[in-house]
Amino acid sequence: MRYAGNKVEGEGIDRDTDTDSRGAEAPAEPTAPQTENVQQSESAEAGQNAGAEEDFSHQGVEDAAEGAGSVASGKIYTPVDYKGTVKVNGEVKDVSRRVYQRNDINISYFDETTGLTNLERMQAGKPPIGTDGNPVELHHVLQQEVGPMAELREVTHQQYYSQLHGLVGNGASFRNDPLLNKQYNNFRYNYWKWRASLITGGK
Template sequence: MGERSSQLPSEGAGHKISGKIYTPIDYKGTVKVNGEVKDVSRRVYQRNDIDLVYFDETTGLTNLERMQAGKPPIGADRNPVELHHILQKEVGPMAELRETTHQEYYSQLHGLVKSGASFRNNPLLNKQYNNFRYNYWKWRASLITGGN
């Protein structure tokens, strides 16, 4: 396994592909919700600046190991990376955001849906998303490791 680092890249630093912070990728998959198979395929804008060898002292896992366990990696803000529903719909396009960015721009990022109308208020859609999120991080890790 690679070196473990508890240092995080500074804001704007990290591994960038072609100078871009995000790479769009199409996720194809299904989840089971109450015995019914649901298609959760969507476009996800993945961050290119995640430090895969960052060591999370709380869990004892590197970011890559966190993803392999279905957990989000830790971002440069020292918080778990969050998946943001761009159109505020489940299923819909998503972006990996730092928690601090998600909180700082909360009203701008969540202005498409009236208060109380979130899909999270629907128990089936909320479960569908939680199942997707777990599978997504595992899948994201498999892209990095080549399925190992």
């Protein structure tokens, strides 16, 4: 895995489960990403009003933050550009994208179900536990694979499901394409491991 500026390059994996078929591989030591904080609220995160829904889906989190009514304002997101590839059925796929990372994840939180801290969960390719007590979910902002993503609490993702997934018709989800679905699952596994490496400095 290589990291340069706010761009990250990572070697992908080809797998059907959460097991890395290549075996554990220590990530390269990354440098601090060049990012900017995004003013955001929980209402903006979900696209609570009509304007915010459109902005969140079409223009990204920054615009939604400006147009949505604030419930609990704060710096929730930091945008980071991920650069990497995965293998799908032996073919290398570019899965580079922008991800809006949450700033409220407690890396020391202990998950009694798995016996792992949030940091250890990410190091294992699993999502951390959010402030709602559930695993953080990655939302496709434009509902395209590949496309920009935002780390959402499960409760938000479910409560505003129809608003957040209104860009594609029934049956048109990329998840109905086995290759795209596998591509995303491989990316997601790599992404959380990379997310942890940013915190630990690649250790």
